[in-house]
Amino acid sequence: MRRKIAAGNWKMNGTSAALAELEQLGTSLPQNAPTVIICPPAPLLFRACEAAKGIAIGAQDCHMQSSGAYTGDISAGMIADSGATYVIVGHSERRDAHEETNAMVRDKAEAAWAAGLTPILCIGEALEDREADNTLNIIGGQLAGSLPSDVSAENTVIAYEPIWAIGTGKVPTLEQIIEVHDFIRSRLIARFGEDIGNAIPLLYGGSVKPDNAATIFKAENVDGALVGGASLKASDFAPIIAALAAC
Template sequence: MAKRPYIVGNWKMHGTRSMLAEARAIDRAAERLMKVEVALAPPATLIHATRKEADLIGVGAQDCHAAEGGAYTGDISAAMTKDAGAGFVILGHSERRTYHQETDADVQAKAASALAAGLNVIICIGETEAQREAGEAEKIVAAQLAGSLPQTPDAGDRITVAYEPVWAIGTGKTPTVDDVNAMHKAIRETLHSVYGDAASEIRILYGGSVNAQNAAELLAGPEVGGALVGGASLSAESFVGIVVAAADGAE
């Protein structure tokens, strides 16, 4: 049986307790739209509160440290993230790779730690505009993915992949539907090379300037299993519009 579309909101470094009203509204909407799996990744300061306020949707984190514990001031381990109420963690987002110089090996280590702590993982990959213009997008993304995937046995059923072209994140630009479909097909082939038949069950999300207006078209691809949503997830109204588009496409 095919998995439900997975729509995940990444709040990034936005949100104080006043934002819990948006989480509650999203949770209420998700109860009416059961054909879609909905989740939010608030900042770490709101994971516990969001889990208490939102009963139906998934709640996750935006990062974790690879180590189980130690002298890492300001960092949060996977076990701590799980203890706070998270069920999953986003890893390898381009903003982490760029601003914190995270490598594929760093992402792989974090993913292994998260899985060991009982978290599911969403692994982000994506090319820059220069890499796409040079005709290297699929090669770059395939290599990123292969280097970031955990080698943990039977990890496939707890992994989601999010393709987010770096040049589309927060810019209002989106790739063509054909480009998205071609990239997701290439990602699927890489997943099969690592996990074999189990790769067929791994959802591949699209992320990058997704909104209620373009969601239906972007989600219609045969290998597009949902969306990782940034700015549009900060408002229940705009985020739920994307969830509705996913639900309509799942009918």
Template sequence: MSIKPAIIGNWKMNGTGRDVKLVSRFADFLNAQKIAADVMICPPPTLINRAAIASKGTKLKIGAQDCHIEMSGAFTGDVSAAMVKDAGGKAVIVGHSERRARYGETDKQVRQKAETAISQGLLAIICLGETRQQFNKGQTLQVVGRQLRGSLPSAATPQNTLIAYEPVWAIGSGRTPKPADIIKTHAHLRQTLIKLNSKAGAQYKILYGGSVSAVNAAEILALENVNGALVGGASLSFKDFTAILKSV
């Protein structure tokens, strides 16, 4: 079954108003090129609305990097899924390893955030990944399988949910797993999805993330069950991100 890939740029805590010009450049590039992928940029919350305006009417979509479980309330500093939607966002990244590790987010909380995003008509991008210690102990499949089962909401479908495998030890390190390891992990995630839903499991997009670059993107994207990439630092560079898009 052919699955249209997705390339998603996660800007993390980077970007100010001047970087909206970069969003416009990406949008112009997509309109001028035939890229066989869905493309999205997830800027910080302060830029979601301006990025959405800059990319309106183009092939480029805008998403958010996180959302709160609740729609509103006394949660100073947080952003709700309803706010993301109101600002023009089309998706929300949930369960990124930086959120899981630094803010102690559990699989249950990630699932609740995904449920909230889906309830607002947003695409939920659920992240999974093992630490270096877990990788060294051969626990990768056990860890990501548990995270997937615990983080995937009952309302998830291939249309409203993407899965992103990001080895924690690879993010921002310049290191990536061996192709055989990526294939093995993505195959396990695919089989887990099929076990959870025999009809829809084969249709989910499973993205790879973790030091994806213009140099390694083509090789990674060609691997079995790799249906796109979640790109970090390279998505802040017009040259690097467009090179990744061309490699699809």
């Protein structure tokens, strides 16, 4: 059985007052809760780790180097020092706004491993790629270029986030989600073999809400979700977690 994971990416939202949502979320987890991860802004990492009960904490990005003259960046080792155990790498907002390449994302994933963190590696296509029926080519290229060779089910999580669905309210059809997740699974098996390829958790992200989560989680190769805005409030995220636990 693959791990079920509900991860929340707070992006550039939240101050110390938002940590009350972590405490509320921790008290609402069902007994059979999946792995729950919250990725707050970097200044909140230490306090989030202290406030979290039954919830893992992750960062939203890391630098590929362990230290150096990189003003404004944070290393994977610094993240681990805060008590966090996960880090998002390759999010489309980083790939786009910060021009991160597949090679940079791969280096960040390896830096995360070196620090004892589990990377949540993001891939996804833009709207023009979807409309040009080029989705699988983009996903295949990102997988090949971003994913390091020493992958295992224990050290890596993959999140598929169609860029055109992030924060827009637009959600792919269940058939479209299934097509991409099945494709990712087949590529993982082809590259790493049946045991590893079948065991790596695959998350879906892109306008996941309490009212559509249960439908999305019906897909065989969807093992959870990477959630943006709906993870900011415990009252919104808790039903998504419950839907995943019920699958």
